[in-house]
Amino acid sequence: MAFSVAVAGASGYAGGELLRLLAGHPEFEVRTVTANSNAGHPLIDVQPHLRSLAHLTLVDTTPETLSGHEVVFLALPHGKSGELTAHLNADTLVVDCGADHRLQSEEDWAAFYGGDYYGAWAYGVPELPTGSGRLRDLLRSARRIAAPGCNASTVALALAPGIRAGVIDETDLVAVLAVGPSGAGKSLKLPNLASEILGSANPYAVGGTHRHIPEIQQSLRFAGAENPTISFTPIIVPMARGILSTATARLVPGTSAAAVRAAWEDTYADEPFVHVLPPGHFPRTADVLGANTALIGLAVDEAAGRVVTITAVDNLVKGTAGAALQSANIALGLPQTLGLTTNGVAP
Amino acid sequence: MAFSVAVAGASGYAGGELLRLLAGHPEFEVRTVTANSNAGHPLIDVQPHLRSLAHLTLVDTTPETLSGHEVVFLALPHGKSGELTAHLNADTLVVDCGADHRLQSEEDWAAFYGGDYYGAWAYGVPELPTGSGRLRDLLRSARRIAAPGCNASTVALALAPGIRAGVIDETDLVAVLAVGPSGAGKSLKLPNLASEILGSANPYAVGGTHRHIPEIQQSLRFAGAENPTISFTPIIVPMARGILSTATARLVPGTSAAAVRAAWEDTYADEPFVHVLPPGHFPRTADVLGANTALIGLAVDEAAGRVVTITAVDNLVKGTAGAALQSANIALGLPQTLGLTTNGVAP
Amino acid sequence: MAFSVAVAGASGYAGGELLRLLAGHPEFEVRTVTANSNAGHPLIDVQPHLRSLAHLTLVDTTPETLSGHEVVFLALPHGKSGELTAHLNADTLVVDCGADHRLQSEEDWAAFYGGDYYGAWAYGVPELPTGSGRLRDLLRSARRIAAPGCNASTVALALAPGIRAGVIDETDLVAVLAVGPSGAGKSLKLPNLASEILGSANPYAVGGTHRHIPEIQQSLRFAGAENPTISFTPIIVPMARGILSTATARLVPGTSAAAVRAAWEDTYADEPFVHVLPPGHFPRTADVLGANTALIGLAVDEAAGRVVTITAVDNLVKGTAGAALQSANIALGLPQTLGLTTNGVAP
Amino acid sequence: MAFSVAVAGASGYAGGELLRLLAGHPEFEVRTVTANSNAGHPLIDVQPHLRSLAHLTLVDTTPETLSGHEVVFLALPHGKSGELTAHLNADTLVVDCGADHRLQSEEDWAAFYGGDYYGAWAYGVPELPTGSGRLRDLLRSARRIAAPGCNASTVALALAPGIRAGVIDETDLVAVLAVGPSGAGKSLKLPNLASEILGSANPYAVGGTHRHIPEIQQSLRFAGAENPTISFTPIIVPMARGILSTATARLVPGTSAAAVRAAWEDTYADEPFVHVLPPGHFPRTADVLGANTALIGLAVDEAAGRVVTITAVDNLVKGTAGAALQSANIALGLPQTLGLTTNGVAP
Known part of the structure; x- marks a missing residue:
């Protein structure tokens, strides 16, 4: 039984890449895709490369449209995630591809981004070494994950x-x-x-x-x-x-x-x-x-x-959407490689 | 009365760029273009973008074909200039776009290139500062100039x-x-x-x-x-x-x-x-x-x-052919900007 | 139990794309990859994007190295398949990505390709309409398939x-x-x-x-x-x-x-x-x-x-390797979509 | 004594290319460059590739800023030239790179563009054959010229x-x-x-x-x-x-x-x-x-x-700005090739 998924910001490049990866993931089912100005349009009109998701229609990005899913991926402009996620259920796995929850230093946030500071989440680069292990260790039980900047x-x-x-x-x-x-x-x-x-x-x-x-x-x-x-x-x-x-x-x-x-x-x-x-x-x-x-x-x-x-x-993959998906796999107890490939498309 | 010019290695990219610039230079007249395997063919067959030079035919690269010109530009593979230039008249201005005459250190030559070492010529980056002035000063009376690596x-x-x-x-x-x-x-x-x-x-x-x-x-x-x-x-x-x-x-x-x-x-x-x-x-x-x-x-x-x-x-310009032409202008007492532009082709 | 597969011409672009698709196919196992001048090298040295196949080493392209597999894909230069395939078992499914077996008219072959003519195989564009159906119908029992020109x-x-x-x-x-x-x-x-x-x-x-x-x-x-x-x-x-x-x-x-x-x-x-x-x-x-x-x-x-x-x-996909794989799926009685995606990688 | 020139729409690609060509033209002197939202800025900030025109500052596009020049080139969005040119002196040579004055058929204009129709000018493709000669013949005395669509x-x-x-x-x-x-x-x-x-x-x-x-x-x-x-x-x-x-x-x-x-x-x-x-x-x-x-x-x-x-x-050259310049050369009795090259920049 697949996890139900919503993707906010589905009309952008990061959102599109999330959807491309999710479409090939055996344990995730995309039920909701949200956008801003494109709400109301078929996803395929905005992401014409995602043929297998042609049945989805973009809806508004609100706490209501995002609620009721087991996993929510956010691919929103910086500054848009913080307020929104306060309204999501604490048990929902939320993975933010924006910058809002990456920095542990409010001072750094103020200096490089500005605006409201919403605090840092578990950082979605599982392989990064820490003193005692890997960042992966912090992702295993996380329900709030900040995907990295590419x-x-x-x-x-x-x-x-x-x-x-x-x-x-x-x-x-x-x-x-x-x-x-x-x-x-x-x-x-x-x-x-x-x-x-x-x-x-x-x-x-x-x-x-x-x-x-x-x-x-x-x-x-x-x-x-x-x-x-x-x-x-x-x-x-x-x-x-x-x-x-x-x-x-x-x-x-x-x-x-x-x-x-x-x-x-x-x-x-x-x-x-x-x-x-x-x-x-x-x-x-x-x-x-x-x-x-x-x-x-x-x-x-x-x-x-x-x-x-x-x-x-x-x-868009290891730098954003793939990191998000890999981190979600870890948080949900799935094999971290599920739905992801190590093979590039070349030439 | 324009200076007579030969370009050796006219079938390559550096040679082609030299010709493009020379075609727009008011004081140079390209009389001879040489190549290796393409000798015997019209230049325009090999450099189809050089319409104004459609009258030229490629000949073999030999001391004989290059002699009798006031200026010789060499755009040959590394290792090919050294032997050739020994046969050119000492009064002829020779500008080498290859690496053969750039390095003053025979040790460096041996370590990074290898093969026979033919000695360094005046280095064709006029703007480079020296203790007492600019490299330009050394180019004014030069008859042998090494155009730089880009x-x-x-x-x-x-x-x-x-x-x-x-x-x-x-x-x-x-x-x-x-x-x-x-x-x-x-x-x-x-x-x-x-x-x-x-x-x-x-x-x-x-x-x-x-x-x-x-x-x-x-x-x-x-x-x-x-x-x-x-x-x-x-x-x-x-x-x-x-x-x-x-x-x-x-x-x-x-x-x-x-x-x-x-x-x-x-x-x-x-x-x-x-x-x-x-x-x-x-x-x-x-x-x-x-x-x-x-x-x-x-x-x-x-x-x-x-x-x-x-x-x-x-x-191909400031990095090679333009540097060669600018240096030749200086060596011949012409305005250094002649035949060269500061305006790029954008977008 | 997966079908055993050999890919001949694994060092080229078509061969590389076949391998990329095969690596994600649940019913095929690539056992042998062959090349010409690259034989003896690890596949990953020649196709560095195929990380999941890093265990494979290129061998020579011969009837012997290709024999003993249930499926053989050929991605060879034109003119190289014909002679080779005569030596392969008639029960082996052979899919040729070259042109050697595409044309039913020997006259056309002589006019546009020349050299020995080896006859036409079932043509691997399943969707093409025929008078009574689709070319797919001819692929179902085929053991020799010619993938199309892109x-x-x-x-x-x-x-x-x-x-x-x-x-x-x-x-x-x-x-x-x-x-x-x-x-x-x-x-x-x-x-x-x-x-x-x-x-x-x-x-x-x-x-x-x-x-x-x-x-x-x-x-x-x-x-x-x-x-x-x-x-x-x-x-x-x-x-x-x-x-x-x-x-x-x-x-x-x-x-x-x-x-x-x-x-x-x-x-x-x-x-x-x-x-x-x-x-x-x-x-x-x-x-x-x-x-x-x-x-x-x-x-x-x-x-x-x-x-x-x-x-x-x-x-390289629908035009060559994907068509080959889709046709092989059909010939082997597998779902034709297996191991293939309808979603593009954009942007 | 060079002709004084104004270029309207100097911040766009067509305007930039006009300026690049004009900068190398011996008989034209660019005195005025106009823009819309970029007015007030140095031209070099908007067209950073035009180093030789670094002395120019963009001004507003008005009949006043364009008046007093012998030649005016317009590189404005479609629909913007018509009204403007009615205010320019009939003796001024005006070359419009927009579509406003290309079509002789008001019906075609209405069907493909719409909006006010301002009538057709001499069409700036000198080489196009006509029954009795070339379109060049109509350009010789023209003071209003429509450069072509590329x-x-x-x-x-x-x-x-x-x-x-x-x-x-x-x-x-x-x-x-x-x-x-x-x-x-x-x-x-x-x-x-x-x-x-x-x-x-x-x-x-x-x-x-x-x-x-x-x-x-x-x-x-x-x-x-x-x-x-x-x-x-x-x-x-x-x-x-x-x-x-x-x-x-x-x-x-x-x-x-x-x-x-x-x-x-x-x-x-x-x-x-x-x-x-x-x-x-x-x-x-x-x-x-x-x-x-x-x-x-x-x-x-x-x-x-x-x-x-x-x-x-x-x-941008033969398709727009070069055609405009070539046509202007003809209209002013200059050699048509002045300031233009037949040599491409390759590779």
Whole structure:
């Protein structure tokens, strides 16, 4: 008997990806899909790629339409989840794909987002190491889960092993990400137009202003950092989805290349969705398109004294909807891999 | 009376771009175009976008076909220029777009390229600061010029002002570049196929192995560095041409943001082709497509303690053919801007 | 108990897509993967997106390595299947994704392909109408199946309903296809390079020379045409996969728009993988990326006197590997939808 | 002494391209640039690729700001030019890049555009054949010129030679165009978002509804057609700019392939910007990127009984701004090629 599911924000890209994954999940049944301006329309008119869900019609996003389901996924703009979830039953599993419940620091929330602060939920990156285990442990009994920011979780997964093992300098981290524009959603702004992005690489949020920075720092603190700092620069490139993160860190002097590799491989040895590639191998985003996989390539640049990690993630899957689904699986006692694939759609 | 010009390697991307620029140059007349396997064919069959040069036919690349011109541009694979140029008249201006004559260190050459070493020529990045002036000064009387590597010159232009002013730590440099595949030329290798690159971001030469690293270090030494080290990672993204470099450096403690900005603005204040954008502005590669311009956006990330530079360059123009042409203008006593534009083709 | 499967040509794009689909199929177990120059390497080195098949190693493509499986899929270059399959057991289900066994006319084979002719097999487009039913009927007991050409099946599905119903003129058909380069495979030729394709639309095989033309004509004869002729032009556009076919036909005078719509809707009313969209709706290739779906939009242009069909297909799925798998399902008595999805990966 | 120029609508894509071309034109000096919501901002903030025009500031679009110039280019949304131009001096050369003054038939205007009809101006496709010559003849003394629609002029140039020579059937024309999204301007609509267009081919205005259809018919009547009909389908593909038109027509029975080729070659033999390629050669849009060239490839498909033309145009240059500039050159008695190039930016 499948769990009954509602998806709020079903007309957006994250909502659409949630639905694509849920449609292939054997233990979830999508009963309700909600939207804002598109309420009243058939889902298929707004998400024409979701043929198997052609029977669904979008309804308004309200506590009433969302109530009565065992699982509610929220894929709403930032600032919209907090008020809504107060009205949902405490026993309902609620997974928020927005930022509203990610940050444990109200100060960080105020500095990078602003507006009302609704508190942090269990953070939906199961593989992230903590002092005593993995974040997965906190998800097992959770009924409120915050799915991660796509860029934040990618960089955190990339660097956490080095922090955990004490082989990199937490104050000398640099991450540059090539990212597809779908992370910006369907926002009708000039920089999101195809003509602006095709044939060009476009930076944004340069110089320490990106909202995912405190989220990365929080994750690295989970892994053992005290006061990590990171230079973080995202570059929009002409691919619809995908993140390729180049995250480098200064090597703690005296650390061997073997110790570095061991740190990463040990951290993710048992993880089905995070793979450290063999020496000399580095991932492409095409390798993870549509998959819930994070692939990490690792090199030690002796001359520069730095560890270099290359991490490929599908921002809509492992970065958002897949992370949400994997976390929901864990919270509900299902196999965490259910309804998710490790195989990318390439080429 | 125009200078007579030969272009060797006219069937490749760099050669084609040289010809496109030369076709619009009022003081150069292309008389000879050479190729290897395409010799004997009309140029227009191989470079169908160069309609105004439809009268030219490709001939073999030999000392004989190249002799008798006032200017010879070489756009040959690495290792092919050295032997050839020994046979050219010493009075002929020879501009090599390959790597053969870029590196002053035979040791670096052996470590990163290998094969015979033919010595360094005047380096064709006129704007690069030196202790006493600019590299331009060395180009004025040169008859042998090495056009730069596209990635190397982009990163060097981005970071040299900070080195020159002593406001960044030369041992803590990190550069990640989003680059188009045209830099790899027409090489028939699997990673260059469209199906491999479309919809994906693909790293290569990760971990300190890229051949442009010693060239960057050499340029930074021109600017005053002693023993600079840099972590350098290029990422192929789905745009035919363009480089967007994110180059960051640890700020020397105590340096003000104003001092940082002054370092960059002072360095390029008089340069027609290198522009430092106002605070808060960052370039896109589309802004420089087809132009000989390098646009630099600059930020100081106080929290991370780093300077962040974003630099956009067209790898085939300012990165290669435009640099070659600009350098030739200087060597011949022509206005350096002749035949070059600062305006990009966007969108 | 799953069927044992071998895939020949597992290192190419079609072979990779077969494996991606097979990895998610509950009744198939891939035991053997073969290649040519890549034999001896782990599959994951060549197809790094297929993480769940990391245990497989490529072996040589020989009758011996392929024997002993219940199902053999061939994804070999044209001309390579014919000789090989003569050595396979007659009881083995063999599905060829190449062209060798598609054409019933040896004359067509000689004119468009040349080389040895090995005869036609059951044609793997189950939905194509025939005088008495569907091609599916011929697949039920087949042990030799020819998967279709991607362009050919797309155009045939688009136009067959009009031929079947007699509402379009079989001598006045025009199809123009926007196609991704993955259809050309991993062939190392200049026109397949990313730099040639990014930012450009490139025609090929213009003027009636494309090899899929006789295959289209054959399919339309299945549907009732006598001597159909078609102007067929493929255009390579910068997307890795996908076909968007615009196929138009002169309307038989006196035919109402309602009769046209009825012809298409009736033909595919019961098909799970071919959908005729409502009036005013037209598909995008993103809607079918990774899916086994063909989406058809239909309009009648009264002023021009033509029916216009817009059909979106993923060339590697419904156009090749999905068609192969769907046909194998049918031949083996499995539900035809097993292991296949109707939902695309968008955006 | 250069002509003084104003450009209205300078913040859009067409306006930006006009400015890029004007910046390189030796006889035009841009004095005024106007916009709507961007008035008051430096041009460089809105068009960051136009470095050489960094001294200009956008002002409001009014009769007052546009008056006092010898040439006014309008790049305004449809419906905005008509009222404005009534206030401009009759001696001023006004070139409208919008649709307001293209159609000679008020009935067509009402059917395809609607709103006030302001009458037709001289049509800015100089090469189009007329009964007695070329449209160029009407431009020589014109002071009001309507630049063409990009799709319309591309298809008209492709098919007019066959109409003129009587070798194709004017009632059996089919055109399918792969087009970049820049033709849609900076309109903030969902279908224009990068995420919608990257990796996908998207049709629009299917079934005879596109506004350029009457404009094509009008052009073909100039060339001698009586009542031409055309099936016209544009497909948005993931390239910022460019049009690749596949326009086919039924061959008049008994026409030889040589007669077809002669019709096209004769028509454009003396044209600097329209080239008919040799047999077997077909253009790519990359070949004309940034150029004012229309390249036409031609084939006769004997089996299908159709002429197939493949035409590549840069929608923003030969399709819009270049056509406007070329027409202005003619109207002012300047060489028509001034400030325009035939060389594309490739790759």
